[in-house]
Amino acid sequence: MEEHVSANAVSEKYVTAPRTDAGAAIFELEGVAVTLPSGQTHRQILEDVSLRVREREVVGVVGPSGTGKTTLLRVLSGLLRPSAGTVLLDQKPVLAPTQEAVTVFQDYSSALLPWRTVERNVALPLEGRTSKSERRARVLGALEIVGLADRRDDYPWRLSGGMQQRVQIARALVLEPRVLLMDEPFGALDAITKGSLHDQLLDVQAKTGATIVFITHDVEEAVYLSDRVMVIHGSPGRIVHEVRTELPRPRDQIATRDLPRYNQVRHELAQVLRDGRIS
Amino acid sequence: MVGSRKRAFARFNWLGLGCIVAVLGVWQLVVSTHLISYSSLPGPIQIWSGFRSLAGSGGGLWSAVEHTVQCVLLAWVIGVAIGGVAGLLIALNPTVAGWGNASVDLFRSLPVVALIPIAILIWGTASKTEVILGAYAALWPMLINTAGGVRGVSPRLRDVARTMELSRWETLRKIVLPSTGGAMLVGARLALATSLVICVVAEMLGLQSGVGNQLVLEQGAGQAGRTWAYILVIGVLGLIANAGLTKAVRMIFPGVSAVSERAVQ
Numbered sequence: 001m002e003e004h005v006s007a008n009a010v011s012e013k014y015v016t017a018p019r020t021d022a023g024a025a026i027f028e029l030e031g032v033a034v035t036l037p038s039g040q041t042h043r044q045i046l047e048d049v050s051l052r053v054r055e056r057e058v059v060g061v062v063g064p065s066g067t068g069k070t071t072l073l074r075v076l077s078g079l080l081r082p083s084a085g086t087v088l089l090d091q092k093p094v095l096a097p098t099q100e101a102v103t104v105f106q107d108y109s110s111a112l113l114p115w116r117t118v119e120r121n122v123a124l125p126l127e128g129r130t131s132k133s134e135r136r137a138r139v140l141g142a143l144e145i146v147g148l149a150d151r152r153d154d155y156p157w158r159l160s161g162g163m164q165q166r167v168q169i170a171r172a173l174v175l176e177p178r179v180l181l182m183d184e185p186f187g188a189l190d191a192i193t194k195g196s197l198h199d200q201l202l203d204v205q206a207k208t209g210a211t212i213v214f215i216t217h218d219v220e221e222a223v224y225l226s227d228r229v230m231v232i233h234g235s236p237g238r239i240v241h242e243v244r245t246e247l248p249r250p251r252d253q254i255a256t257r258d259l260p261r262y263n264q265v266r267h268e269l270a271q272v273l274r275d276g277r278i279s
Numbered sequence: 280m281v282g283s284r285k286r287a288f289a290r291f292n293w294l295g296l297g298c299i300v301a302v303l304g305v306w307q308l309v310v311s312t313h314l315i316s317y318s319s320l321p322g323p324i325q326i327w328s329g330f331r332s333l334a335g336s337g338g339g340l341w342s343a344v345e346h347t348v349q350c351v352l353l354a355w356v357i358g359v360a361i362g363g364v365a366g367l368l369i370a371l372n373p374t375v376a377g378w379g380n381a382s383v384d385l386f387r388s389l390p391v392v393a394l395i396p397i398a399i400l401i402w403g404t405a406s407k408t409e410v411i412l413g414a415y416a417a418l419w420p421m422l423i424n425t426a427g428g429v430r431g432v433s434p435r436l437r438d439v440a441r442t443m444e445l446s447r448w449e450t451l452r453k454i455v456l457p458s459t460g461g462a463m464l465v466g467a468r469l470a471l472a473t474s475l476v477i478c479v480v481a482e483m484l485g486l487q488s489g490v491g492n493q494l495v496l497e498q499g500a501g502q503a504g505r506t507w508a509y510i511l512v513i514g515v516l517g518l519i520a521n522a523g524l525t526k527a528v529r530m531i532f533p534g535v536s537a538v539s540e541r542a543v544q
Binding site for chain 2: 077079096097098099102103105107110111113115124125127128175
């Protein structure tokens with residue numbers, strides 16, 4: 001990893017190099033369409049979405065609002081069954097949520113249980129499934145990963161927004177999932193908090209080897225975090241573009257954003273988001 | 280200790296107390312100077328002496344209070360239990376909702392007071408009638424609030440329960456009940472107030488014991504001071520019931536009350 005320190009040297013070397021540690025396909029979507037009832041009629045939200053996510057990959061999905069980003073994530077998590085097409089997680093059809101792929105929601109304040117302390121929030125998915133001592137150890141481990149072990153006895157609403165979101169991430173990590181699905185995880189946070197959470201998330205990903213699929217409307221966030229960014233566009237939404245960021249890891253808030261490749265990807269995505277295609 | 284006593288002293292609503300004292304003073308003044316003089320409106324001093332004669336030995340106040348409190352509490356417990364369970368079932372089970380919703384709307388709009396004479400015809404003038412009526416009255420606020428609370432559980436928490444693969448029972452116990460807790464407590468408080476009113480009215484309309492019955496007897500005997508004393512006793516019972524329930528909730532469910540008190544902080 002030492003050779004990654006100099007940003008320029010890194011950019012020379014990695015501009016076209018694919019990530020080598022990404023493994024076999026973990027998510028496979030083929031021809032997925034979603035139609036939801038809307039009033040008296042039905043509205044098609046997603047159309048013909050096919051994609052593949054490989055193990056240990058970080059995939060960002062960007063798109064304007066109302067193009068079905070959240071719907072896509074709900075399909076991946078098993079919270080929503082598509083009206084057509086297949087969704088495979090590790091070659092098995094996704095019919096309901098599983099602990100293999102856990103969702104982190106955007107609205108952390110309504111996704112945490114306000115009557116439970118931080119520790120008991122994180123313990124929720126393990127209750128009745130593990131021994132008490134194992135549960136305690138895993139909960140503390142997850143809280144240490146997100147740096148909140150010392151706030152375990154606080155109620156979540158006593159914490160800042162960024163900390164609450166980290167509690168939610170810890171609650172997902174405690175299940176040791178293979179995939180973290182994140183719906184605009186940092187959308188409600190200020191820029192400084194966002195930046196530090198980006199790095200913490202990448203750190204967590206490096207430690208746990210989890211695959212991450214996240215949704216955002218922030219192009220910079222998508223480029224900074226991802227190995228691959230997909231653009232979802234139109235109504236009904238479909239994936240109109242896909243780009244490998246080919247940025248070196250570990251990423252650095254300053255050095256990575258100074259790389260020519262960073263700006264190149266950012267431009268490309270901004271253009272697709274504006275025009276719906278590459279011109 | 281001294282500090283906390285001082286703080287409690289400062290927090291006490293002295294202005295509110297002063298206002299009540301002033302109203303009592305004006306009331307007494309108006310009655311004493313014969314500005315207003317109805318035989319049925321005695322001054323506070325006469326009411327106080329009426330209260331003292333009732334509270335003394337053979338006055339009958341305490342046995343009446345005991346009877347009413349027992350009936351109200353028993354009715355409340357029964358009504359809250361039935362209403363709570365029925366509210367949960369109606370909100371959670373579409374089949375039950377389909378069968379039950381229309382009946383709930385119909386029966387809860389029947390005024391319970393109007394059912395009192397019929398209940399007395401059916402079950403007589405024993406305490407049983409009072410408890411049944413009080414429980415029936417307590418059932419509705421509990422049912423409506425519980426069902427409303429369950430329907431108000433945020434869809435996001437249901438998503439969370441599903442992603443965590445919680446079973447139906449776990450979801451009910453760990454997500455639905457705690458987040459409905461606040462609404463259920465509101466229902467329970469309303470239920471207590473309602474069952475107190477209905478029990479007292481039932482006592483007034485024909486049962487042979489309790490403060491409502493005593494109130495009517497004193498009225499018939501032309502004892503204005505004692506009648507008023509009973510009215511105030513009933514008011515104080517309501518106050519104590521409400522305050523006691525709030526305090527009990529804070530002790531028994533610290534988590535739920537911490538959440539409901541978070542708005543204050």
